Amino acid sequence: MIGIFGGTFDPVHFGHLRAIIEVGEIFSLDQVRLIPNKTPPHRLEPSASTSMRLEMLQLAACTLSNVVIDTRELDRDGASYMIDTLSSLRSDFPEQPLLLFVGSDAFNGLTTWHRWCELFDYAHVVVMTRPGSPVQWENDFWDARQVFEAGQLARYKAGKLFFQPITQLDISASAIRKMIAEKRDPRFLLPDTVLDYIQSHHLYQNA
Numbered sequence: 001m002i003g004i005f006g007g008t009f010d011p012v013h014f015g016h017l018r019a020i021i022e023v024g025e026i027f028s029l030d031q032v033r034l035i036p037n038k039t040p041p042h043r044l045e046p047s048a049s050t051s052m053r054l055e056m057l058q059l060a061a062c063t064l065s066n067v068v069i070d071t072r073e074l075d076r077d078g079a080s081y082m083i084d085t086l087s088s089l090r091s092d093f094p095e096q097p098l099l100l101f102v103g104s105d106a107f108n109g110l111t112t113w114h115r116w117c118e119l120f121d122y123a124h125v126v127v128m129t130r131p132g133s134p135v136q137w138e139n140d141f142w143d144a145r146q147v148f149e150a151g152q153l154a155r156y157k158a159g160k161l162f163f164q165p166i167t168q169l170d171i172s173a174s175a176i177r178k179m180i181a182e183k184r185d186p187r188f189l190l191p192d193t194v195l196d197y198i199q200s201h202h203l204y205q206n207a
Helices: 014-026 049-060 082-092 104-108 116-122 152-156 174-179 190-199
Strands: 001-005 029-034 068-069 098-101 124-128 161-165
Touching: 001 014, 001 082, 001 190, 014 029, 014 098, 014 124, 029 049, 029 174, 049 068, 049 190, 082 098, 082 190, 098 104, 104 124, 116 124
Parallel strands: 001 029, 001 098, 029 068, 098 124, 124 161
Antiparallel strands: none
């Protein structure tokens, strides 16, 4: 099975990395593909440039096994719609189950995504949950797709919905950017190599 983990990674931090490690182990993934957005349709334009976000992600992920940084959204023109990304991945991996990992907040907004119903044609959706983060339910649509055992995801290439509790660290990229802009110390929230990169390139000074 192949995991799909998208985001702006502006900047990448330990919350991202811990989740990537855990889902890789829990689902015995052959690989996790980290897919940085170029032009996210559901949020503000990233503060750091495309190339800088990619370089920070490469610095952070270089020690992780079975992790691939996938630049197909950076290489594609227009908005970074997940439906286009999943369609492209399905062409590359026609027989592999694809697992799209999203957090609770992203799942609660899933019905606002471009052609959201079709996401299930290409991948399973795995919602990473934590205590105190309720999910919004779409009744019959979710009911028809939810499975309760992780092993069931390997039996199908796409189409299922699964909820997986993980150790989600209460870290956000926006909070890190704000700390840096306020000249506060963000150490231990993100890898030292990424922090060194941010400081050497004077990123997020006015975030």
